[in-house]
Amino acid sequence: MAELGRPAKIAIGFAIVALLTSLGAVIVVVRRSSAPSAIKQATTIERTVAANDVTKLKRDVVEKVERGVRLKDEALRQTLGLEPTDVITAINGRTIKREFDVYDAVLGMSMMDATIVYVEIIRDKQPMLVRWKLDGDLRSARRDTGAPPPPPPPRTPPPAPNPFTASPDPLVDTIVKVDMLHYEVPRATIDRILATPDTYARQARIVPAMRNGQPDGFRLYAITAGSLWSAIGLQNGDTIRSINGHDLSTPDKALELYRKLKDATELKILVVRRGGAEETITITIK
Numbered sequence: 001m002a003e004l005g006r007p008a009k010i011a012i013g014f015a016i017v018a019l020l021t022s023l024g025a026v027i028v029v030v031r032r033s034s035a036p037s038a039i040k041q042a043t044t045i046e047r048t049v050a051a052n053d054v055t056k057l058k059r060d061v062v063e064k065v066e067r068g069v070r071l072k073d074e075a076l077r078q079t080l081g082l083e084p085t086d087v088i089t090a091i092n093g094r095t096i097k098r099e100f101d102v103y104d105a106v107l108g109m110s111m112m113d114a115t116i117v118y119v120e121i122i123r124d125k126q127p128m129l130v131r132w133k134l135d136g137d138l139r140s141a142r143r144d145t146g147a148p149p150p151p152p153p154p155r156t157p158p159p160a161p162n163p164f165t166a167s168p169d170p171l172v173d174t175i176v177k178v179d180m181l182h183y184e185v186p187r188a189t190i191d192r193i194l195a196t197p198d199t200y201a202r203q204a205r206i207v208p209a210m211r212n213g214q215p216d217g218f219r220l221y222a223i224t225a226g227s228l229w230s231a232i233g234l235q236n237g238d239t240i241r242s243i244n245g246h247d248l249s250t251p252d253k254a255l256e257l258y259r260k261l262k263d264a265t266e267l268k269i270l271v272v273r274r275g276g277a278e279e280t281i282t283i284t285i286k
Contacts, residue, residue, distance in 0.1 A: 043128050043129070044128075044130075045081065045128060045129070045130045046130075047081040048132075049079065049081070049132045049133070049135065050079075050135050050136055051135060051138045051141035052141045053076065053079050053080060054106060054117060054132065054138060055106060055110070055141045056073075057103065057106050058102065058103045059099035059100050059103055061076060062099050064098055068088050068090075068096050068122070069087070069096055069099060069101070069102060070087055071086070071088070080130075081132075082130070083123060085124070086121045086123050087123075088102070088119060089120045089127075090120035091106075091109075091118070092109055093118070109138055110138045110142045114134070114138055115134050115138075116131060116132065117132040117134065118131055119132065169226070169227070171189050171192055171193065172228055174188075174189045175228075181233065181279060181281050183231075183233065183281070183283050183284070184283075185284070185285055185286070186285075186286055187285055200227070203224040203229055204221065204224065204229045205220070206220060216239065216241060217240050217247070217272075218239065219237070220234055220238050220239075221237070223235065223236050232283060234271065237274040238271045238273060240269060241271070241272055242269075243257060243261065243267055243269050244257075244266075244267060244268050245268075265284070265285050266283065267282070267283040268283075
């Protein structure tokens with residue numbers, strides 16, 4: 001006989017699986033047909049129960065007794081229509097002898113997508129059959145209850161505002177950084193800044209600078225992150241010595257310069273960095 005190809009082997013494998021499944025169903029039917037006459041003639045109780053409640057049948061809610069197990073959980077027992085003395089002896093044809101058998105039976109039913117559960121019990125020394133019609137999908141119910149829900153994320157208060165960070169300012173966003181020493185600023189931004197200079201003056205600590213006992217401009221400290229000062233490249237410890245060649249040795253000269261530069265199209269700010277290095281920051285006003 002020629003050797004079978006891979007597709008043929010796969011087809012035969014599926015056929016064997018189907019045959020075994022059919023044999024399993026036949027065995028269950030034969031077993032039920034050969035059950036004692038007392039079981040076949042037992043009273044049948046029908047009840048609709050939620051699939052979620054059936055998945056609660058686990059080893060920790062039952063206890064082993066003679067001939068089977070008994071439910072310890074009173075609330076679940078009432079939900080499933082059982083009485084305190086009822087002993088479960090079989091579920092869907094599977095004999096129940098120990099606690100773990102209950103969970104194993106529920107697992108098997110969920111894998112088979114069972115919609116009806118037959119529970120054989122002994123009540124008042126008489127065999128009875130309880131028929132549970134499932135409300136819901138047993139497989140989905142078991143998957144949903146397989147793990148405890150994750151705890152809600154802890155509620156944390158919003159972070160306190162950082163006093164060293166400026167509030168978002170749309171004017172700062174209009175400043176374009178060309179390189180470390182060159183910036184472009186719209187004329188409208190300059191006009192808005194000059195209209196409320198006190199607002200921007202509070203975003204840094206400005207103190208007079210001295211050199212050899214003489215006024216030497218103004219030094220900047222505690223520059224607020226995200227402020228106008230940092231947006232144009234100024235750093236803590238910088239000394240602004242002159243703008244467009246005009247020195248800032250006194251407050252009066254600074255005020256005079258303010259009037260002269262209102263209509264300027266370019267600002268060249270001479271800055272002395274910490275350590276003494278001089279750099280010129282150029283701001284083009286468009």
